[in-house]
Every structure is written in C-alpha cells, then in structure tokens.
Amino acid sequence: MTFWTQSKNASLQQYQIGKSSIKQHGFHFLGSFRISLLALVMLLGWQLSAQAQNQPPISSSPATEQLTPNNPSPNTVATAANQVTSTTHQPVAAGTGFLAGTVYASDGTPVPGVTIGLSGTRVQRITNKEGYFILRAPAGKYKMLVSYTGSRTYESYVNIIADDTVHLEPIHLTEDIHSLSEVTVKGRRNRYGNKNSIYVMRLPISDMESPQVYTSIGSKLLQEQNLTSYQDAFKNISGSGVPSTANNGRVTMSSRGFKVRSQIIDGVSGYTMTDIDPANIERIEVIKGPSSSLFGSGAGGSTTSFGGVVNIVTKTPYDGLGGSASYTGGSYGLNRITFDGNTPLNSDHTILFRMTGAHNDNKSNQDAGFLKSTMLAPSLYVQVNNRVSVNVNTEFFHRDATSPYWMTPTSKTIYKRAPDLPINYDLSFTNNDVYFTATQFNVNAQIKTQINKQWLSQTSVAHTNNDLTGPMLSLNGVTDSTLTRSISGGVQNFQTFQLQQNFIGDFKIAGKRNRMVLGLNYLDYNDNSNTASFNMDTVNFIHPDKSYYNFNRAAVDSRLADAAYKKSAGDQKSYSAYVSDVFNLLENLNLMASLRVDRFENGGNHNQLTGKTTGKYGQTALSPKFGIVYQPVLNKVSLFANYQDGFNNVGGTDYDGNSFKPENGKQFEAGTKLNLLHGLLTGTLSYYYIKVENTLRSDLDHDGFSVQDGTQESKGFEAELTSNPLPGLDIFAGYAYNESQYLKADDGLKGTRPDGAGPKNTANLWASYKILKSWAKGLGIGFGGVYGTRLDNLKHLTGFEVPSYLVTDASLFYERSMYRLTLKVNNLGNEKYWNNRLQLQQMRNVTASITIHF
Numbered sequence: 001m002t003f004w005t006q007s008k009n010a011s012l013q014q015y016q017i018g019k020s021s022i023k024q025h026g027f028h029f030l031g032s033f034r035i036s037l038l039a040l041v042m043l044l045g046w047q048l049s050a051q052a053q054n055q056p057p058i059s060s061s062p063a064t065e066q067l068t069p070n071n072p073s074p075n076t077v078a079t080a081a082n083q084v085t086s087t088t089h090q091p092v093a094a095g096t097g098f099l100a101g102t103v104y105a106s107d108g109t110p111v112p113g114v115t116i117g118l119s120g121t122r123v124q125r126i127t128n129k130e131g132y133f134i135l136r137a138p139a140g141k142y143k144m145l146v147s148y149t150g151s152r153t154y155e156s157y158v159n160i161i162a163d164d165t166v167h168l169e170p171i172h173l174t175e176d177i178h179s180l181s182e183v184t185v186k187g188r189r190n191r192y193g194n195k196n197s198i199y200v201m202r203l204p205i206s207d208m209e210s211p212q213v214y215t216s217i218g219s220k221l222l223q224e225q226n227l228t229s230y231q232d233a234f235k236n237i238s239g240s241g242v243p244s245t246a247n248n249g250r251v252t253m254s255s256r257g258f259k260v261r262s263q264i265i266d267g268v269s270g271y272t273m274t275d276i277d278p279a280n281i282e283r284i285e286v287i288k289g290p291s292s293s294l295f296g297s298g299a300g301g302s303t304t305s306f307g308g309v310v311n312i313v314t315k316t317p318y319d320g321l322g323g324s325a326s327y328t329g330g331s332y333g334l335n336r337i338t339f340d341g342n343t344p345l346n347s348d349h350t351i352l353f354r355m356t357g358a359h360n361d362n363k364s365n366q367d368a369g370f371l372k373s374t375m376l377a378p379s380l381y382v383q384v385n386n387r388v389s390v391n392v393n394t395e396f397f398h399r400d401a402t403s404p405y406w407m408t409p410t411s412k413t414i415y416k417r418a419p420d421l422p423i424n425y426d427l428s429f430t431n432n433d434v435y436f437t438a439t440q441f442n443v444n445a446q447i448k449t450q451i452n453k454q455w456l457s458q459t460s461v462a463h464t465n466n467d468l469t470g471p472m473l474s475l476n477g478v479t480d481s482t483l484t485r486s487i488s489g490g491v492q493n494f495q496t497f498q499l500q501q502n503f504i505g506d507f508k509i510a511g512k513r514n515r516m517v518l519g520l521n522y523l524d525y526n527d528n529s530n531t532a533s534f535n536m537d538t539v540n541f542i543h544p545d546k547s548y549y550n551f552n553r554a555a556v557d558s559r560l561a562d563a564a565y566k567k568s569a570g571d572q573k574s575y576s577a578y579v580s581d582v583f584n585l586l587e588n589l590n591l592m593a594s595l596r597v598d599r600f601e602n603g604g605n606h607n608q609l610t611g612k613t614t615g616k617y618g619q620t621a622l623s624p625k626f627g628i629v630y631q632p633v634l635n636k637v638s639l640f641a642n643y644q645d646g647f648n649n650v651g652g653t654d655y656d657g658n659s660f661k662p663e664n665g666k667q668f669e670a671g672t673k674l675n676l677l678h679g680l681l682t683g684t685l686s687y688y689y690i691k692v693e694n695t696l697r698s699d700l701d702h703d704g705f706s707v708q709d710g711t712q713e714s715k716g717f718e719a720e721l722t723s724n725p726l727p728g729l730d731i732f733a734g735y736a737y738n739e740s741q742y743l744k745a746d747d748g749l750k751g752t753r754p755d756g757a758g759p760k761n762t763a764n765l766w767a768s769y770k771i772l773k774s775w776a777k778g779l780g781i782g783f784g785g786v787y788g789t790r791l792d793n794l795k796h797l798t799g800f801e802v803p804s805y806l807v808t809d810a811s812l813f814y815e816r817s818m819y820r821l822t823l824k825v826n827n828l829g830n831e832k833y834w835n836n837r838l839q840l841q842q843m844r845n846v847t848a849s850i851t852i853h854f
Helices: 026-051 219-224 231-236 546-550 553-562
Strands: 002-005 084-088 096-105 114-118 124-126 132-138 140-148 154-160 164-168 171-174 214-218 251-255 258-261 281-288 308-314 322-330 334-344 351-363 370-383 388-401 436-450 455-469 472-477 482-509 512-540 566-586 589-607 617-633 637-648 663-676 681-698 706-726 729-744 761-770 779-788 791-794 797-802 805-815 819-826 845-853
Touching (some): 096 114, 096 154, 114 132, 124 132, 214 219, 214 231, 219 281, 219 761, 231 761, 258 308, 334 845, 482 553
Parallel strands (some): 096 164, 096 171
Antiparallel strands (some): 084 164, 096 132, 114 140, 140 154, 251 258, 281 308, 322 334, 322 845, 334 351, 351 370, 370 388, 388 436, 436 455, 472 482, 482 512, 512 566, 566 589, 589 617, 617 637, 681 706, 706 729, 729 761, 761 779, 779 805, 791 797, 805 819
C-alpha cells in the first residue's frame, strides 16, 4: 500500500446523536454487558502493561518530509510530499493542538477503519465512515503512522502546533498488487463495487488477488432498496433462489445447488435460530463453494455448506459523532423504527461507542399472522495503546410471531404444479394468540495486538444464546382437500461458545512476499429442550367449516398440558487448527495454499427421562485448499483457479457396525475478475464443478440402516457485475446457472435434482440513478428484479413443479445531506411465486420511509 496526498482542504464535520432506548428485556442485556465489560477491563490492564510504548516524542521542528513505508514492497509506487496547512482553532488546553485529515482510496472513496497514530505516544485514531479523523496531542513534531487492516505501516513526520489545528492534505491510499486503481476519477465512484474483505481469506487481501469467489452486499445497496427484512437481501445474490423460512423464522438460501444458512457473524460463530434484523448489518458476504478450510464445518451443524458460507459483518464504532433515525410504514400494517448513533466517550477519542436498534411491527396479508421484533446492538471500541485495540459487539434480539405459513401437500397428491393446488391463500389456518417467542443474545469480543511490523495477533471470543418458547405451527396435507394443524411446543435453548486465535503475517522470504494466517479454533455447542409435538386437528382447506375457528391459544395450551414431553440435551465440540499462505511468486502471480485439521466430538443426545444417551461419536477431517491468481493486466484483469475441500460431520453406523465418516465435497473452479475504468466497472465470471461423496442412502438389504456410498454432483457458471457507467447511475447484476443431480442415491432419486438446490437459472438486477446537479439534485429512481426458472423436484414430491418467476421492484427517492425520503413498490407485477417449501411469497406491497442524519 502506497500513500500519497493531493492538495485539497479538509473540513471538520459536526454531528449530533439521537437518543433512544429499549426497555423490554433490558435487564438481560445489561447484566451480560456488565460482566463482559468487567472481563474486558481486566484484560485491558494486562495488555496495557505488556504493550505500552515508552518512546518519547520526536523533538519539534517545522519541516515536512516524504512518507515512506516501514517495510517497503518492490512494487511500491513513489509517494508525494505530505504537505500540511495550518488554520486557527479555539484553544482547548495550553500546549496542545489538533491534527485532522481524510483518507481516500485512489478511486475517491473514503476509507473507514484506517489507523492513524503518533509514534511514541498512546494517541491513535480510527477513520470514520467518511474516512475522516481528528486527534489531539501536545505540541511538537511526531512520526505519524498510517496502517490499514493490519498490513504494513507507513511513516511521515508531522508538526502539531499549540492551540491550532493542522489539516493534512487529503490522504490517498494505493495498494501495491491491489485492485484499487492508481488514477483518481474525481466525482465518480462505483458505490457497489467495493468487495475488499478481511474475513473471506482471513487476510487483508484484495478481491483481485484472491482466488475465492464471493458476493458482497453493502449497506448502501441495502439502504437504497429500503429493506425491512433480512430475507429480502438475498435478492442480490446470484443463485440464491427464493429463500425459505422455518417455523422459528430462520432463513435458508441456495448456493451452487446446496442449502446455506447464516451462521457466521464477523468471521466467527453467530449461531442463529431465528430471524436477523438488517438494521445492524454493514454488509453481507456470501463466500461461494466449500469453505471448511478457513471456516470449518462447525459444532451445531450447518456453519458451512458445500455451497458456501454467509458471513454477516455488523456495524462497529468509528471516530466521530454522528447518527441517523428512520421510520418506515407500509402495506400489511408495517411500522418500523431504526436508529444508529455513534460517539467518542473520552477526549482522546480512544474509547468509541455505537448503538444501533430497530423495532418492527407488521401483519400478514392473510386473515391472521403477525411479527413483532426488537433489536438492540451496542458496540464498544477501545484503543489501549499504539499496538493494542479491543472491540466488543453485542446484539439483543426479541421476536414474537406466528409461524410462517407453510403448507406441505400430501405425497399422494394428484396435482403436479403449485398453482393448481386448491388452496385459499387468504386463510392462514392459525390465530394471532398462537405465537412463539424467540430471544437471542450475541457477544463478540476481539483483541488486536500489533506484535511487530510483520505480525498481527487477533483473538476473538464469541458467545450466542437462543431461546425459543411457545407453540409453533406447521400444516401438513392429508388428502387433496384436508390438512392437519400440527403443534410443536415447549422450551428450547441453544448456546455456542467460540474461542479463535489468529496470527496474521505479512513478510518476505528470499525477497518474495508472503501473507499468512495461522489459526486455532475451539467451538462448543449445547442444546437443551423440553418439547411436545402432536396433531391438533384436521380441517378441510377447500371448504372450511366452523372448526376452522376453534384453533386458539386456550385450546392449544389445554392439549400441551396433557401432552407427553421429551426432555433432552446435546453437546458438540470441535477443535481446529489451520494455516493459509498467499505467496507472491511474481508481482502479478500469487499462489495460495491452505490446510485445516478438525476434530469433531458429538457428546450425543441425552434423554433426561430415560437416562440414555444416543448418537455419541467423534470424527477427524482434513480440509485442504489451493488457488492461483495471474493478473495479465495488473490490478485490472485477473485469471484465477481454485481447489476447495469441504466436509460435513455425520453420525451413526452401518449394518456391520462401521462408523460413518464425514461427508466430503471437492470443488474445482476457474474464472476471471475485472476491475476496469478505474474501478467504475467490476465483475467476476467463473465456472465450477463440485462433487460430494460419502453421503448416506438407504440400505436396501437391511431395513432401517444406511450405507455411505451416495454421491452428488453440482456444476455451473456464475457472473456478477457492478458498474457506474454514467455519473449518478449505479448497477448491480448477477446471473447463475446450475446443474445438480444425485449420481448414486435411493431409488427414485438417482438423476434427479436435489431438494433445496434452487432454480437451474437465476438472475438479479438493481439499478439506481440519482440526479447530481440542477434544481433536482438528490432526486433518484431505482429499479430491479429477480428471475428464476422452475423447480421440478421438491422434498417427498418428486416430479412436482414450482413455476418460474419474474419479480420486479421499483423505488423513488430524494436524498440530501441531512435526510432521505424513499417510496418503494415491491412485486410490481403482483406475481404469485413460491419457494422450494411451497411458501407463497408476498404479493404487491408498498413501503415509504424517512431517514434523518445527525
């Protein structure tokens, strides 16, 4: 990364923060948060004593000097002189002054998260979301250190003047061997094209250097689409199909022919048994293909899938005072309030605090059904000294809701297409007093310690707690005119604890650059439940009689009181070690090799009524990953290929008593990535082939047993493009083609497309245009849609068809610096469409919102 400046004055930005509070269940959050803070303070004291720097400030002299990297790369671009200008500022303390500046990428995009420090002091700042920073220090001359995402540090000498503010000229970063262009295109930037991530490879490496394919959905795109639910975000991911929603609200999507759940938050466990509110999401990263090498398979199951991983990046504190508040109202009784506030907590700006929150209340489009949820997410950032920083993110989520409508036809149905089912979708077959409650509490603490110029230590501790109480409803067809209302009720608790230690290095061997991560991971999963399940009644769904209305909470509770409960507990643990290295053989050629060893221990399921434990087993898996990237045009065109290996732990034995091995999936992929027109056009094209072996299928010779010789293959092509072809016009588009089939499976399934594989063809588009000049400045429109071909093989319904769909959305907005007004229409054509669980999606609906920025 090279550092250069351009002559332009920076200005201070003043913000105000809105205040809000959520009272419900606050005691639960506050107690856990206080315990976390106590542990954090004790840990900070130890880190401070171990890492405090005693180097005195450099003596004062009025000079400007060239900025030079501590560990220069052979590809470093020459730097320009770092000029500073002085302006008057109201004195705040004798002998102290201010240093202010803004950091930009070379394409003009502000860069948040850049660390600015003064050598020999504890003064350090992190640039905010606008790339801006301001720090205070005693007057004198200092060595200013600039670093980004733990990579090499850069130095420059600056002179702080007493009772004054020194404004640095705008700072521009240019990565060596990086996707950022070295040429600035003033006034133009691709707002959807920034894909750089420290999580995807667990390294600070650019997309152009990475052999990994992934999609990144940023907060700008989520805001422009006026999203009110997490599920709607998947409209932007090629190949995702129409996500399904479980009875408890958990969302599952498709990727490369496999089901994928959202179980990773900020790179570590974020085990979620219910819905996720988008108000605390900075971006969503969907990492394509088997990803066990860096993310494991995971205790609790479904952390990763052979189709990929979903990583949710949450909002974190930044150095500045600011915030926003919004209200959204719309069809089906939608009322939604969100807020986001950020502030420093001390005069040195070494302690930063941010709070996001949301309250959502809406009804269904049927005769009954509702969802009410509240989310509160406080986060704290502490800069201990020049080398040590601590970030603590917490999130509390509470949801009261009726179960999502989910009607499963009888396997003997005479109907072969979803539209032909004689179902009256205006009827929900539930009652608003038959609802469940879900609460979730997540804590994720991360300590970063810069060991030296080459190595960074990153320690993460994460804990999740999920509680589900109350009855959940499912509808199951008995005949082509009747269904049973089935109830599952009781108490369920799911908890995870994860400890992860990464050492991230950027160093040279024989003059060749290596970027390496060495990691250890421990994950503990526990579940406890006391539940009962039964069929409540059978009703005619074509011509319901008065019994339809006899379904209520009193009747359900009466049955639950006499039901037979099953009390059980489970415990799963995984112990992992992994290493990954990106080796620059040439300036435009790098090689990647990764390996993970994972030990999985399933303590089994303990029935507390009988005292018996079943399903206890242990498995060890190795997961390698290799990649190569060649850039024929440096930073603009890259050709890549990868081999990825994934695994999924399965328990049990065959008829002969042989323990099953983990299922194993291998992926071969090749493609190209583009970063053209100074970043105004980015794209990825790739072809992949995945083969999964050791899957279970029925043992035809021994009833009730399974054999582990099943195989499944998936192959396809994916394309993704982001562009800013004209000033004010931004485009995000994707296409995916997938062929999946069982090669060896149970009778009737061989050669068929697996349930949950999603449509064979999918496409997505979102285009937004905003007027940048004239009296209508800030006025804009957005338009997009999703397309998917038919599904012709559902679970237990081989040959049953869900038709293709084309769903379009449109928005009209007006945006100024202090506010944004948005009007959006979802499902413009009032298209009737379903997912692979035959859940009918929302028909045409309208939302309107106002957002105020402080």
